[in-house]
Amino acid sequence: MNFKLQIWRQKDRQSKGKLVDYEARDISPDASLLEMLDIVNEGLLLKGETPIAFDSDCREGICGTCSLNVNGEAHGCDHPGAVCELYMRRFRDGQKIIIEPFRLRSFPIVKDLVVDRSALDRIVQAGGFVSARAGSAPEANSILIPKQDADLSMEAAACIGCGACAAACPNASAMLFTAAKVSHLSLLPQGNPERTSRVLKMVNAMDAEGFGNCTNTYECEAVCPAEISASFIAKLNREYIRANWHTSGAE
Amino acid sequence: MIGTLDSRVPSGPLAQKWQSHRDHSRLVSPNNRRKFEVIIVGSGLAGGSAAATLGELGYRVKCFCFQDSPRRAHSIAAQGGINAAKNYQNDGDSVYRLFYDTIKGGDFRSREANVYRLAEVSNLIIDQCVEQGVPFAREYGGLLANRSFGGAQVSRTFYARGQTGQQLLLGCYQALCRQIAAGTVQMFPQTEMLDLVIVDDHAKGIITRDLRTGKIDKYAADAVVLATGGYGNVFYLSTNARGCNVTATYRAYKKGALFANPCFTQIHPTCIPQSGDYQSKLTLMSESLRNDGRVWVPKRKEDCGKSPKEIPEATRDYYLERKYPSYGNLAPRDVSSRSAKEVCDEGRGVGPGGRGVYLDFAEAIKRLGENTIRERYGNLFEIYDKITGEDAYQTPMRIYPAVHYTMGGLWVDYNLMSNIPGLHVIGEANFSDHGANRLGASALMQGLADGYFVLPYTLPNYLAGQTGKRPSVDHPEFKKAESDVRAKIDRLLRVNGKRSLDSIHRELGTLLWDKCGMARNANGLREALGKIPELREEFWNNVRIPGNSADFNQSLERAGRVADFLDFAELMCLDALERDESCGGHFREEHQTPEGEAVRDDDKFASVFAWEFQGNGQIAAPKLHREPLHFETVHLTQRSYK
Numbered sequence: 001m002n003f004k005l006q007i008w009r010q011k012d013r014q015s016k017g018k019l020v021d022y023e024a025r026d027i028s029p030d031a032s033l034l035e036m037l038d039i040v041n042e043g044l045l046l047k048g049e050t051p052i053a054f055d056s057d058c059r060e061g062i063c064g065t066c067s068l069n070v071n072g073e074a075h076g077c078d079h080p081g082a083v084c085e086l087y088m089r090r091f092r093d094g095q096k097i098i099i100e101p102f103r104l105r106s107f108p109i110v111k112d113l114v115v116d117r118s119a120l121d122r123i124v125q126a127g128g129f130v131s132a133r134a135g136s137a138p139e140a141n142s143i144l145i146p147k148q149d150a151d152l153s154m155e156a157a158a159c160i161g162c163g164a165c166a167a168a169c170p171n172a173s174a175m176l177f178t179a180a181k182v183s184h185l186s187l188l189p190q191g192n193p194e195r196t197s198r199v200l201k202m203v204n205a206m207d208a209e210g211f212g213n214c215t216n217t218y219e220c221e222a223v224c225p226a227e228i229s230a231s232f233i234a235k236l237n238r239e240y241i242r243a244n245w246h247t248s249g250a251e
Numbered sequence: 252m253i254g255t256l257d258s259r260v261p262s263g264p265l266a267q268k269w270q271s272h273r274d275h276s277r278l279v280s281p282n283n284r285r286k287f288e289v290i291i292v293g294s295g296l297a298g299g300s301a302a303a304t305l306g307e308l309g310y311r312v313k314c315f316c317f318q319d320s321p322r323r324a325h326s327i328a329a330q331g332g333i334n335a336a337k338n339y340q341n342d343g344d345s346v347y348r349l350f351y352d353t354i355k356g357g358d359f360r361s362r363e364a365n366v367y368r369l370a371e372v373s374n375l376i377i378d379q380c381v382e383q384g385v386p387f388a389r390e391y392g393g394l395l396a397n398r399s400f401g402g403a404q405v406s407r408t409f410y411a412r413g414q415t416g417q418q419l420l421l422g423c424y425q426a427l428c429r430q431i432a433a434g435t436v437q438m439f440p441q442t443e444m445l446d447l448v449i450v451d452d453h454a455k456g457i458i459t460r461d462l463r464t465g466k467i468d469k470y471a472a473d474a475v476v477l478a479t480g481g482y483g484n485v486f487y488l489s490t491n492a493r494g495c496n497v498t499a500t501y502r503a504y505k506k507g508a509l510f511a512n513p514c515f516t517q518i519h520p521t522c523i524p525q526s527g528d529y530q531s532k533l534t535l536m537s538e539s540l541r542n543d544g545r546v547w548v549p550k551r552k553e554d555c556g557k558s559p560k561e562i563p564e565a566t567r568d569y570y571l572e573r574k575y576p577s578y579g580n581l582a583p584r585d586v587s588s589r590s591a592k593e594v595c596d597e598g599r600g601v602g603p604g605g606r607g608v609y610l611d612f613a614e615a616i617k618r619l620g621e622n623t624i625r626e627r628y629g630n631l632f633e634i635y636d637k638i639t640g641e642d643a644y645q646t647p648m649r650i651y652p653a654v655h656y657t658m659g660g661l662w663v664d665y666n667l668m669s670n671i672p673g674l675h676v677i678g679e680a681n682f683s684d685h686g687a688n689r690l691g692a693s694a695l696m697q698g699l700a701d702g703y704f705v706l707p708y709t710l711p712n713y714l715a716g717q718t719g720k721r722p723s724v725d726h727p728e729f730k731k732a733e734s735d736v737r738a739k740i741d742r743l744l745r746v747n748g749k750r751s752l753d754s755i756h757r758e759l760g761t762l763l764w765d766k767c768g769m770a771r772n773a774n775g776l777r778e779a780l781g782k783i784p785e786l787r788e789e790f791w792n793n794v795r796i797p798g799n800s801a802d803f804n805q806s807l808e809r810a811g812r813v814a815d816f817l818d819f820a821e822l823m824c825l826d827a828l829e830r831d832e833s834c835g836g837h838f839r840e841e842h843q844t845p846e847g848e849a850v851r852d853d854d855k856f857a858s859v860f861a862w863e864f865q866g867n868g869q870i871a872a873p874k875l876h877r878e879p880l881h882f883e884t885v886h887l888t889q890r891s892y893k
Binding site for chain 2: 035062120126137147154160185
């Protein structure tokens with residue numbers, strides 16, 4: 001298959017970037033989009049040009065490293081799935097493909113298609129954990145957790161931290177990411193002691209990183225490779241209101 | 252120079268060794284801990300858990316990873332589960348049985364005391380992870396659920412859907428985040444270790460490169476911990492993430508750390524076959540599929556091109572069921588992988604290039620209904636469909652073995668310290684617990700055992716004698732190491748040849764897969780040992796690395812790793828040649844029974860091979876040290892899964 005590509009090139013964070021035209025020829029329909037980029041890069045290298053920088057690691061949709069907008073969609077058209085799981089058979093022969101980085105102020109561009117998503121780490125550092133010291137844990141089966149709670153918690157915990165939710169959101173909101181972590185931990189008894197402070201700190205950190213707010217457009221849910229439900233955002237809001245209520249002493 | 256290798260295994264009965272060792276190890280008091288700095292390289296299950304735990308204890312920790320976040324370490328991709336000897340199913344499990352299964356699964360090439368300790372702390376890991384909020388699968392009554400896994404007759408595997416590695420890593424990442432926020436751990440993402448610094452014979456620091464800016468930095472510490480994973484990517488194609496590499500451990504080896512059993516690599520039997528030359532990695536399909544899928548190939552070569560529907564039952568060869576009637580499709584990984592290779596070598600493989608076998612669910616669907624199969628394996632069928640474009644409910648999956656895990660690694664003693672004082676090695680990066688073959692659901696267990704429950708006891712034992720010995724980064728050894736690192740980078744950029752990095756790496760991978768893969772023989776290994784130096788020569792004369800070093804340069808990052816793989820490959824083949832027996836994943840064709848089973852030679856080879864680097868000019872001639880393995884508790888037997 002052959003494709004006409006337009007790819008975002010940007011030397012570094014300070015420089016101005018632009019879309020540059022490339023061609024990809026003789027690509028197998030069984031190749032992934034990232035493998036197509038590997039092939040294009042091989043060609044650029046042999047011509048003495050600088051290869052296109054893009055992120056990827058596991059290439060099986062679990063590590064959350066890859067982060068591309070393909071034809072305007074975070075992770076491309078094959079939802080649910082990370083862009084590393086997007087195969088060329090999903091495109092038409094001769095199709096034009098526009099490849100851009102995730103675009104939002106909280107994810108500054110490092111180079112070409114690579115963005116800095118450390119803002120997400122800082123949200124977790126603010127409180128996305130259970131304070132459990134190694135050595136102190138009680139016997140695992142001493143805390144019973146109903147299967148439906150454990151399953152729901154797992155649905156939230158499945159987030160791969162790619163940031164597509166924020167990239168797809170017209171408000172550049174990271175609410176789905178934050179909601180997933182808050183929900184995962186607040187649904188479990190182990191997360192209960194820090195339930196109030198966790199949500200307040202994480203929401204504050206999210207705001208401080210410059211992410212926007214949720215206006216229920218559900219773009220996040222549509223592109224999420226881990227199929228995190230937007231209903232967790234409602235859960236986040238409930239947790240947040242509850243926490244404010246508790247800390248205001250209005251109990 | 253290294254004398255006899257001392258494993259420092261404590262004396263006394265097996266079951267009491269660890270307790271007695273802890274009772275007698277030196278401690279560092281709480282108010283002194285902040286005076287010690289510890290460098291941890293790697294942030295996966297082993298490195299992340301070690302960093303979080305040591306930070307919590309009060310040491311000052313610096314943790315480095317090449318990924319853009321510690322949450323992306325490759326532990327995240329583990330699917331199946333984690334073993335523990337909880338005996339929650341009341342099916343007769345015990346610490347001893349987990350220990351015995353692991354020793355036997357490793358084909359009697361690991362240390363009894365280390366493996367026993369692993370089984371012992373396995374239960375603490377489950378407690379710890381549950382407390383952190385890892386959402387393990389549960390039963391309706393709220394208890395933790397278990398599943399069974401290859402190589403065991405009890406149900407002892409804990410799991411979180413098909414994403415156990417992800418959930419365990421996130422638990423450990425969250426603990427790490429807490430310490431980062433508390434200021435006890437300083438995190439350096441996208442920073443790659445390029446050399447180890449040794450001062451007065453002790454490991455006291457590292458040289459790093461910031462992958463975003465290209466800046467080279469020096470860091471000094473009181474101890475260095477490597478948790479840098481395995482070297483499966485030496486084969487180019489593997490189930491490892493693209494970034495996995497041997498650089499940290501290989502560069503430590505060049506500084507004098509012994510590399511143990513490098514030829515012990517695990518080939519996983521159920522991966523999606525390669526579809527073309529452009530392919531950048533292989534994807535694993537969980538071994539659990541073999542619970543319901545039946546493995547077969549056509550009996551006749553002529554049928555291989557046909558659609559599987561056109562091949563009648565009578566002309567199919569269900570070769571695992573035929574050869575191993577009692578374990579059948581659940582034979583251990585090494586045995587299943589080798590059998591797949593055999594039938595493909597006979598020309599009976601299916602799919603592109605004849606490198607694939609069928610994994611057929613038709614019978615299970617008929618027996619249990621499509622819905623049950625969908626419930627059990629739905630996500631795996633989806634992955635398969637995404638990658639191949641085929642619907643495995645309608646047509647059998649095609650699978651083929653792929654490199655998955657490396658049992659070999661840097662040599663460590665019972666304290667997980669290498670032969671270089673101060674240099675500790677944990678997780679997949681060390682060699683210690685899996686012998687010649689790792690059982691399923693044991694990698695996660697080992698990573699977390701080392702980081703949460705072993706190193707926090709053994710590292711203080713070293714640190715207690717090191718007060719005030721942390722050098723300054725102005726020490727000449729740091730300056731020398733830094734200038735060596737810079738020289739190597741400059742040399743890479745200067746080659747300016749005509750070949751791409753991937754083309755050379757791919758060539759190396761193909762060579763190793765053919766000569767040092769699922770089956771090896773002396774002639775093939777000698778051939779590989781002849782060709783690797785030529786390929787290395789080609790690399791250093793003809794590779795093209797664009798750009799410069801003071802920049803975000805992904806080609807340069809990879810170039811350094813491939814250069815190390817090209818050296819390391821030779822060590823791997825040499826080790827495979829020297830180990831003139833078959834054991835576990837190391838199958839030497841010269842040593843097999845008439846039925847094609849591996850034949851060990853316990854008299855000559857019940858030992859760890861630990862290699863010592865002898866200088867740059869002699870990559871091919873490292874010195875071999877042997878650590879004899881003493882089996883005081885288990886009785887060495889021929890593994891049989893018939």
